[in-house]
Amino acid sequence: MxxxxxxxxxxxxxxxxxxxxxxxxxxxxxxxxxxxxxxxxxxxxxxTPEPIVEAGIRALAAGQTKYTLALGTPELREAIAKFYRQRYGVDISPRRIAVTPGASGALQLALAALIDPGDDVILADPGYPCNRNIIRLLGGNPVDIPVGIDTAYQLTPALVSRHITASTTAIMLTNPSNPTGTLVPSGNMAGILERTGGENVAPIIRATNTPINDRQRPTPARENRGKNSRRAALVVDEIYLGLVYGENTNAADTNTALALSEDIFVVSGFSKYFGMTGWRLGWLVAPESFMRVIEKLAQNLYLSAPTTAQHAALAAFESGxxxxxxxxxxxxxxxxxxxxxxxxxxxxxxxxxxxxxxxxxxxxxxxxxxxxxxxxxxxxxxxxxxxxxxxxxxxxxxxxxxxxxxxxxxxxxxxxxxxxxxxx
Ligand SMILES: Cc1ncc(COP(=O)(O)O)c(C=O)c1O
Structure with missing residues (x-):
């Protein structure tokens, strides 16, 4: 045969x-x-802005072509933390920052660190399609919540309350959204964060289209975590946050979700606002307690983000x-x-x-x-x-x-x- x-x-x-x-x-x-x-x-x-290109050329000429530490160069992690301080007034420890191959790498790290087989992740539909596919790849279930004009195509605290269950490991928001360009008002972001505590979470596992085997036989890891007592993580993709328009902007609505809590995962990067799509560079800010897990994942999944790009990106934050x-x-x-x-x-x-x-x-x-x-x-x-x-x-x-x-x-x-x- x-x-x-x-x-x-x-x-x-x-x-x-x-x-x-x-x-x-x-x-x-x-x-x-x-x-x-x-x-x-x-x-x-x-x-890509000229100073970044020049810094990249200088890095290449200086032989910066070897692996870096898995979480990124200390200089770039420090520079990203400084950027959050200067632009958003938020103090982030560089220890909470992982430099990744694009925001895509950050999405993969955050979801891999959170999802056990059979876990649910709540997302808005319409939304960025790769999220659903990464969740599926990890054995999770994307729970697509239809959103429309009444909520400016974003999830709301009420929608999260209605759909969160004990199987929900994460809630994902993209702010501003791809494909709709709409924002999550900061009041809603805070409200959603509150709902992740799961006051309304049913203590049983909701039946979805997950194969029943996955739900009836939780992995030891899930049992150890105590799935009925954990809270769902809030993962906010802010890759477009640098590109917000309008004069009478409510400053809180255009701030990073990191201003709300140290327990949020924020995905961002250099592709869009910084014009560096092909350099493949992004970052993840995660709760400090997750950093060891994230470091292990980075070591195994890609070793380190592109070295030349990391050196070039230091010029991204220069005033010029x-x-x-x-x-x-x-x-x-x-x-x-x-x-x-x-x-x-x-x-x-x-x-x-x-x-x-x-x-x-x-x-x-x-x-x-x-x-x-x-x-x-x-x-x-x-x-x-x-x-x-x-x-x-x-x-x-x-x-x-x-x-x-x-x-x-x-x-x-x-x-x-x-x-x-x-x-x-
Ligand atoms: C919402 C969103 N997140 C992440 C990405 C991936 O960005 P990167 O090129 O930095 O991997 C994109 C790219 O289009 C996107 O639209």
């Missing part, structure tokens, strides 16, 4: 990124000479660099202020004004009930690439698309014109 190679059964639960199909087609059209306006990519169009980054933030704001009314005028419904990130999550129900087919149709007929809502969850995702304003104003104008010509 011929034996075959099989992938792990749980791979069937890992969802693809539909936007990649779209990108493939966009590249094929570009190869044919079509000009494609890219509003699908979630990365800044700006290059921050000035450049603030000018770029202003430019993103101008793009939002152009694109939002322009899309509304075309017939896209965007009921909540996004406060941050660089995304607009638009209801395209007036044009189509099939967001993937619609995105492909738009690409084919107008050369404008956008992301189908399908990538962000199941909640009304067939009638939503995401526009990223990660391209220059001139391209945004041309994109809107092409859409107008076609949709009219």
């Amino acid at each position: 011929t034996k075959t190679l099989n992938h792990a059964a749980r791979m069937a639960d890992i969802t693809p990124f539909y936007v990649m199909e779209l990108l493939g087609r966009a590249k094929a059209l570009e190869a044919q000479g079509r000009k494609i306006i890219h509003m699908e990519v979630g990365e800044p169009d700006f290059p 660099t921050l000035k450049t980054l603030e000018a770029r933030r202003k430019e993103f704001e101008q793009r939002r202020d152009f694109l939002l009314p322009a899309l509304r005028k075309l017939g896209f419904d965007i009921p909540v004004t996004p406060r941050g990130a660089f995304y607009l999550y638009a209801d395209c129900g007036r044009f189509s009930q099939d967001s993937l087919a619609f995105a492909l149709e738009i690409l084919e007929n107008t050369g404008v690439a956008i992301t189908p809502g399908l990538d962000f969850g199941k909640n009304s995702s067939q009638r939503h698309v995401r526009f990223a304003y990660t391209t220059c104003m001139e391209n945004l104008r041309e994109g809107v014109e092409r859409l107008r010509d076609y949709l009219d």
Whole structure:
């Protein structure tokens, strides 16, 4: 009998990124000479600021090409702590900071440190798709909570109270959100944190779609932890927190969740605000009691974050660099202020004004009930690439698309014109 190679059964639960199909087609059209306006990519169009690039070159020339400590260089951990102090007025011990390969590495560390097989993690739908897939990879269950315009597409204390159970190991928030760009008001963040104590938690394990075997036979680790007495962890992804817009901002709403408690996990990094996507550098701030576990995970999963990038990133916090980054933030704001009314005028419904990130999550129900087919149709007929809502969850995702304003104003104008010509 011929034996075959099989992938792990749980791979069937890992969802693809539909936007990649779209990108493939966009590249094929570009190869044919079509000009494609890219509003699908979630990365800044700006290059990495010059001082960071120069610091990277200097580090390479000085031979900084070996592994660092698993949690990152002491200098960078110190610099990140100083950044929190200066920008947010929050004192974080550098000991609580792990430098990671992108915010992705930080998400993986935090979730791996928290999830036992069969544990639930509460998340908002629509939301960043990788979270669900990392949870599944670790044997956990993503518990997707549909969120809409009534809560600005974010979880609320009431929603958390309704869904938290003794099986909930973590609640994840993305602030500002990808794909909706909306914020969690600080009052809600504090309210959600209160609910993690589980006053309303049922002391039994709720039946979900987890295989029953996982639930009936908890691992020794889970038994040791006392699953009915633990609190759920709050994991807040603040990768877009540097990109918040508007003048009459409530300062508390745009502060880091770290201001609320030392028992929160915060994921962040250099990709978005700092314009360093390809350098693969992020960080995790975790409760101090978790740092040994996180260090062990980092040692085993990736040894250390990229060394050259860690040296380069020290220049990210210099005042000259921050000035450049603030000018770029202003430019993103101008793009939002152009694109939002322009899309509304075309017939896209965007009921909540996004406060941050660089995304607009638009209801395209007036044009189509099939967001993937619609995105492909738009690409084919107008050369404008956008992301189908399908990538962000199941909640009304067939009638939503995401526009990223990660391209220059001139391209945004041309994109809107092409859409107008076609949709009219
Ligand atoms: C919400 C969110 N978290 C994390 C990431 C991953 O960022 P990084 O490139 O730093 O791994 C992204 C990237 O798009 C994101 O949108």
